[in-house]
Amino acid sequence: MNRREFVGTVVGAAAAVKLGGMGGFYGLAQESAAATRPQGAWIDNGIIDAGGTHEPYSFVVRRGGQSLNARRIYERAQSEEVIRLLDSQGVEVFHTHLYKGEGMAAEMPEMQDTIRTAAIAHRYGMKIDTYIQWNTMMYETFFAEEPRAQHWIQRDVLGKPILLGYGYQQSFRYRPCFSNREYLDYLKKVVRFAVEEVKTDFIHFDNFGLNPEPDSCHCDACKTGFRNHIRKKYSAAKLKERFGFANVDYVNPPLWNRENPPEKLDIIFDPGFQEWIDYRCQMMTDALEQMTTEIRSLNPNVVVEINPGGISGENSSWFNGVDRSRLLRHTEAFWDEARNLPEYFSDNRMVSGIRTYKLARTYKNVIFTYTDTSEAAIGECLAFNQTIGFAGESPLTKEMLKFISFYRKNRDCYVGTQDVASVAVLRSYPSITYHNSAAGLSAILVEQTLIQARIPFHLIFDEHLATLSPSACKVLVLPDSECLSDDQIAAIRRFVEAGGGLVVTEQAGLYDEWRRLRVIPGLHGLVDHQVHAAAYEEEVEKSAVVAGTPLHKEFGRGRVFYIPGLEFDGPLPPNEPYFSISNSFWKRPRNWKQLVDGITWVSQGDRPLIVEGPDYLVVNLVEQPHRNRRFVHLVNFNFKNIPSIENVRISCAGSDAKTVTAVRIYSAESEAPTNLPFQVRNGMALFTIPRLNTYCMVEVS
Numbered sequence: 001m002n003r004r005e006f007v008g009t010v011v012g013a014a015a016a017v018k019l020g021g022m023g024g025f026y027g028l029a030q031e032s033a034a035a036t037r038p039q040g041a042w043i044d045n046g047i048i049d050a051g052g053t054h055e056p057y058s059f060v061v062r063r064g065g066q067s068l069n070a071r072r073i074y075e076r077a078q079s080e081e082v083i084r085l086l087d088s089q090g091v092e093v094f095h096t097h098l099y100k101g102e103g104m105a106a107e108m109p110e111m112q113d114t115i116r117t118a119a120i121a122h123r124y125g126m127k128i129d130t131y132i133q134w135n136t137m138m139y140e141t142f143f144a145e146e147p148r149a150q151h152w153i154q155r156d157v158l159g160k161p162i163l164l165g166y167g168y169q170q171s172f173r174y175r176p177c178f179s180n181r182e183y184l185d186y187l188k189k190v191v192r193f194a195v196e197e198v199k200t201d202f203i204h205f206d207n208f209g210l211n212p213e214p215d216s217c218h219c220d221a222c223k224t225g226f227r228n229h230i231r232k233k234y235s236a237a238k239l240k241e242r243f244g245f246a247n248v249d250y251v252n253p254p255l256w257n258r259e260n261p262p263e264k265l266d267i268i269f270d271p272g273f274q275e276w277i278d279y280r281c282q283m284m285t286d287a288l289e290q291m292t293t294e295i296r297s298l299n300p301n302v303v304v305e306i307n308p309g310g311i312s313g314e315n316s317s318w319f320n321g322v323d324r325s326r327l328l329r330h331t332e333a334f335w336d337e338a339r340n341l342p343e344y345f346s347d348n349r350m351v352s353g354i355r356t357y358k359l360a361r362t363y364k365n366v367i368f369t370y371t372d373t374s375e376a377a378i379g380e381c382l383a384f385n386q387t388i389g390f391a392g393e394s395p396l397t398k399e400m401l402k403f404i405s406f407y408r409k410n411r412d413c414y415v416g417t418q419d420v421a422s423v424a425v426l427r428s429y430p431s432i433t434y435h436n437s438a439a440g441l442s443a444i445l446v447e448q449t450l451i452q453a454r455i456p457f458h459l460i461f462d463e464h465l466a467t468l469s470p471s472a473c474k475v476l477v478l479p480d481s482e483c484l485s486d487d488q489i490a491a492i493r494r495f496v497e498a499g500g501g502l503v504v505t506e507q508a509g510l511y512d513e514w515r516r517l518r519v520i521p522g523l524h525g526l527v528d529h530q531v532h533a534a535a536y537e538e539e540v541e542k543s544a545v546v547a548g549t550p551l552h553k554e555f556g557r558g559r560v561f562y563i564p565g566l567e568f569d570g571p572l573p574p575n576e577p578y579f580s581i582s583n584s585f586w587k588r589p590r591n592w593k594q595l596v597d598g599i600t601w602v603s604q605g606d607r608p609l610i611v612e613g614p615d616y617l618v619v620n621l622v623e624q625p626h627r628n629r630r631f632v633h634l635v636n637f638n639f640k641n642i643p644s645i646e647n648v649r650i651s652c653a654g655s656d657a658k659t660v661t662a663v664r665i666y667s668a669e670s671e672a673p674t675n676l677p678f679q680v681r682n683g684m685a686l687f688t689i690p691r692l693n694t695y696c697m698v699e700v701s
Contacts, residue, residue, distance in 0.1 A: 379695025501602025
């Protein structure tokens with residue numbers, strides 16, 4: 001395509017762009033989260049965190065396998081020498097240990113070390129990040145300090161202690177029960193020590209999750225808590241509708257046996273199972289809220305971070321009691337240790353952490369992940385996280401030092417940004433939780449299509465549907481969102497009638513929020529041609545669903561596009577254990593172009609960004625509304641094999657209909673930004689990036 005053809009294509013596709021409010025969804029999605037957690041505002045200016053170690057020496061010894069100089073390694077990791085070096089390299093927050101789960105009495109000598117380390121970091125003008133183990137009770141020392149703790153641990157259906165899960169050589173690590181008030185009160189003592197004695201600025205709660213079934217807690221506190229949770233959630237009439245009876249005094253957590261192993265369970269329709277999953281998620285959320293309330297009462301400037309992992313293809317609500325849409329309302333940061341480092345493969349598969357970054361941005365969190373050894377990973381982090389996050393352990397890599405310098409020099413380009421996108425993808429809790437092999441896979445396929453088609457998008461969750469409007473986000477995608485409530489369906493109808501674009505795949509809306517089959521499909525009228533769920537009464541496998549012909553419809557002032565099936569490219573992910581969709585299956589569906597065409601049609605040309613480039617080029621678009629400027633971030637995911645990309649053509653809408661006055665490119669290889677020639681057509685700035693190595697950003701102001 002020559003320059004004239006490119007301009008014509010871009011202008012034609014962008015003619016209907018509405019310049020105002022495309023970043024508005026970001027603020028909308030934040031409203032409930034930001035209102036409930038005003039603490040830790042300093043992290044809004046970005047964070048560069050590094051350590052240190054989070055392992056106390058006593059734990060290293062008990063774990064075994066250490067070298068003879070383990071004590072020297074422990075002491076150096078928190079020494080003034082290391083802190084001074086990291087400070088000189090631009091690190092602003094020092095990460096170190098505080099509490100590992102042995103009991104405060106056993107760990108007190110090393111907790112005192114943390115007080116001294118924090119004082120050194122503060123003297124250098126750095127903040128201190130303290131590690132607290134959320135999910136371990138090392139019973140040998142803990143029980144000696146607190147004999148009552150024998151009743152605080154998680155126990156399986158046979159009464160045996162549930163282990164943390166680090167292998168048989170760490171069988172001394174029991175999981176505490178988060179339904180047990182006495183354990184939570186003990187954990188608050190650790191929190192108070194961190195805030196009052198250490199004077200911490202940042203609390204990291206590690207191992208934030210539960211074991212998968214069948215290793216869930218069946219202690220008396222959990223049984224009582226489960227029943228009380230159901231009673232509080234439903235009236236007597238609703239209980240009878242839910243269970244067929246109103247007295248839940250003898251409802252118990254699910255039981256399993258050899259013939260019915262949990263790892264093979266695909267569709268979860270038992271109301272008791274569904275409510276138990278919800279209870280486990282809510283129990284973890286309530287426990288976290290208790291800790292954040294305690295922290296906030298002591299020092300509202302302390303940042304709270306948890307380690308629940310990111311979106312990596314598992315059904316986390318079912319698998320480990322983690323519903324991030326509940327948890328992240330109470331945090332400012334979270335960890336993802338999945339190591340889905342950016343990479344592009346010859347079979348067009350692309351691995352990235354973009355889903356997790358988008359999750360974090362929806363809830364105004366910063367994500368910490370392992371990026372320090374890969375320039376592409378650091379670039380991806382800057383593009384989608386808008387800050388460095390975790391820079392690694394001392395000594396820092398040369399790649400990280402290069403990007404820390406770049407970030408600090410250009411920090412004002414990252415602070416206060418909001419994601420800009422005209423597309424929102426729903427991650428429906430009941431749909432993904434109650435059907436292991438379907439909705440989660442469809443979400444992966446839709447997201448992968450958008451990532452590789454370079455179409456900016458938001459991730460949204462059930463709570464956001466009620467307030468979604470076309471002025472904030474033009475297109476809503478329902479990736480096999482089977483389970484939608486009556487209120488959600490009404491909100492979707494209002495969205496389309498008001499001019500929104502709707503993209504529906506597969507069985508979306510055929511069930512209610514309890515996964516009860518609807519007599520009339522929920523999206524009837526919007527999607528008249530949708531195959532009724534009765535055709536799936538025997539729950540045929542996704543591989544047996546024929547994709548069919550996509551259909552288009554105009555409805556009110558909006559448009560609807562329905563695609564009967566997303567055709568997985570290759571063998572489907574295995575059904576067990578637990579139907580996890582690992583990154584070896586992260587690829588676009590065969591009919592991804594139909595999906596892109598449908599999104600383009602329902603958007604009625606509302607595309608804030610169009611980028612030409614190879615499949616391994618990834619982009620993100622953000623804006624600073626208060627400064628009337630936008631930034632296009634670009635990352636080369638194939639940097640290892642193809643170290644540079646040339647002549648990348650871009651069309652970017654201006655912010656708030658302001659006239660574009662300048663286009664500048666920033667990269668870690670240049671001392672200063674460089675002006676780029678550009679044209680303006682219909683509110684779109686058209687320009688070409690001569691050369692991109694791993695990462696760059698372009699300012700459109």
